[in-house]
Amino acid sequence: MTPAEKAQARSVSLRRIGALFIGHRKQLALVVAIIVVASVLGMASPFLLREIIDVALPHSDLRLLSWLVAGMIVVAAITSVLGVVQTWISTTVGQRVMHRLRVDVFSHLQRQSVGFFTRTRTGEVQSRITNDIGGMQSVVTSTATSIAANLTTVVATIVAMVALTWQLTLISLLVLPPAILLTRRVARMRQKITAARQRELAELNVIIEEGLSINGIQLSKTMGAGAAQIERFTGSSGRLIDLELRSELAGRWRMAAMNIIFAVIPATIYLAAGLPFAAGAMSIGTLVAFTALQGNLFRPLMSLLDVSVTMTSSLALFARIFEYLDLPVEISSPASPVRLDRVHGHLRFEDVSFAYDEHAPALAAIDLDVPAGSSLALVGETGSGKSTTAALIARLHDPTAGRVTIDGVDLRDLALTDLADIVGVVSQETYLLHTTIRENLRYAKPSATDAEIEAACRAAQIHSLIAALPDGYDTMVGSRGHRFSGGEKQRIAIARTLLRDPRILVLDEATSALDNETERAVQRAFDELSRGRTTVTIAHRLSTVRDADQIVVLDHGRVLESGDHDSLIAAGGRYATLARAGQPATADAR
The missing domain is CATH 1.20.1560.10 (ABC transporter type 1, transmembrane domain)
Known part of the structure; x- marks a missing residue:
């Protein structure tokens, strides 16, 4: 020992x-x-x-x-x-x-x-x-x-x-x-x-x-x-x-x-x-x-x-x-959580810093203001802190300094179950359970009706494929969903998140596994569903970035520049360089 x-x-x-x-x-x-x-x-x-x-x-x-x-x-x-x-x-x-x-x-x-x-x-x-x-x-x-x-x-x-x-x-x-x-x-x-x-x-x-x-x-x-x-x-x-x-x-x-x-x-x-x-x-x-x-x-x-x-x-x-x-619980619900009677979805980062360890800060002094119902796109090179920023919104981590708020309330003051209802996340790495498609979807909302499940799948452009299967929604997805292609798994995951009807959507490379045609179809669904919601997107392709209300370019955990597509192109900075090269920021592991 x-x-x-x-x-x-x-x-x-x-x-x-x-x-x-x-x-x-x-x-x-x-x-x-x-x-x-x-x-x-x-x-x-x-x-x-x-x-x-x-x-x-x-x-x-x-x-x-x-x-x-x-x-x-x-x-x-x-x-x-x-x-x-x-x-x-x-x-x-x-x-x-x-x-x-x-x-x-x-x-x-x-x-x-x-x-x-x-x-x-x-x-x-x-x-x-x-x-x-x-x-x-x-x-x-x-x-x-x-x-x-x-x-x-x-x-x-x-x-x-x-x-x-x-x-x-x-x-x-x-x-x-x-x-x-x-x-x-x-x-x-x-x-x-x-x-x-x-x-x-x-x-x-x-x-x-x-x-x-x-x-x-x-x-x-x-x-x-x-x-x-x-x-x-x-x-x-x-x-x-x-x-x-x-x-x-x-x-x-x-x-x-x-x-x-x-x-x-x-x-x-x-x-x-x-x-x-x-x-x-x-x-x-x-x-x-x-x-x-x-x-x-x-x-x-x-x-x-x-x-x-x-x-x-x-x-x-x-x-x-x-x-x-005896392990301490690093992230837990507060003893007296704040209840939001009506969630608008106004998201703010106030001087937020975060480090996975004391020697390598992942984010430093981040200030972001995403009004309710608006869209934010995060771009940057590998390791710039895009996924870390998204993780803080879902409170997978807590900031080491500063605070993240929704409608003015610090995320640490909200019950974790309430926050999970408010923030929906679709990540690049899709995880499906070894059960039926229907049960995978109900994992997000156990009380969901078949009609609600089908509506979410239609919005994610996956209903037709599922309906064509011999067992339909009762089809077993297999271990980690490997019987489906990457794009199919991604769309099932998108439907699972949409089924919960969150006020804030976090799309961490959510369409990265989709081909151009399917991505356009899913993007149209997102455009429709994003109305009235706050959406944070980690960009994979410029086509998903240019229409965002606000684009933030991250570099080594800091905000390098921000604005809409036209203003950033006119500024001639990092974003303009990426646009001219025709290659958006690559996904990063952090």
Whole structure:
């Protein structure tokens, strides 16, 4: 483990783990009560056995023998039924805790900023939600009840053993010191191995995500990297084999040593019972009952020690999950959000600066004023800050200085859900879900009617194509929508955004994947739909720029010039140079 991971693992307290069960106190109390009753009842069997051997059998008392045997059967039946009930309750509680933990992690990650996901590999996130929480399942679902059941059994067994013979009880308990010492050593080993195994599982998930996604497969085939990917996967899988073997073998030598000790203890007791000075000191029934109790002691004792090992090794899993739950939410809704009764769509940037890191400012002192219902076009070279400006409007990032406002209200004062209703974004990188076209569109507006869906698709010039498909709007789009062309995916994405009827449209290279004819058709739809809306367009072609009410040329995060098409051409600056060259600003990644 790295120093950071060790520090994180140490910070996971049993109190915090126990807090996961706070809402289930009554169920857990009932489970504990069932365990105590079952454990106490279970202690009756050795005493019934002693009476059978020492009294019923020697005196041929059939009536007593029948009652004693019936008693043993009843005890076994009752404890079995109680065991089923206890398992049902404890498993239900454990699964609900697991469900809540999964939902909490997923919900918390949903609230993280885009920056978190650009820094974190997708496979890593998936691994923590599936592998790490899955690895915690046995701890969450059965550890508490296992501790209660085994501890109760150990205490009841020791009391019963002392009642039979305190001398032999002392001999039996000699096993405790070496067992505890060996268990602590194994626990420390397992914790380190578990952390390494989960990191390797995360790496394997990343390889699968990168190598078997549709984009990954296409890249692998076109680059001839299949052999290298297989080698990478094989190496990671091989390391997992080693870690799994080490994890399994870490406690085997302890088990071997304990088995030897457990064999020595009853042998010593039998020897002691047969020595001359002990002859006649106890009956055969007492000796048999005691050895039966001793067996009942060692099993729960070992289970308790195993729980200790499991809990210690599982701290690495809890550390990884709590690390995600403890991530600060960089962009969140305010405690008392401002409500806009009527949104006009007046957009302003007031001395806005932004940096992805402190050494590389992406925007510096940006001032923009986009009146409601007007259109703004952003142009500039790669890296000039166009997409960053668009991202601030949707509050994918917050400015490091200055503020962005809609109708005079700082975006940070609006609820995120309200802002999502106000601002609609269509980006260059289209993402479609692996479901039907209809459901992809309803992702933007779950309550949308079929008529509304068709109207949005007509506006985006995609309805005719969808209607011509055998399954129409119920056609599966496939993984990431790869069954459609780039232009088709882009138009579906445009329809999805238009379905929400936002007051502000942000078109980040939204028509970049369209051919000239389709682009003109979509642009006509945008012109119609943009009436009364505020539209911000990142230009890909000059044809989408010249009719904008305002054109802003960005250069290294600063406003270089602004105006309408004619005034900028007359000024003879950067925009005029781009116009004369016939090549608008290229899209940038930021």
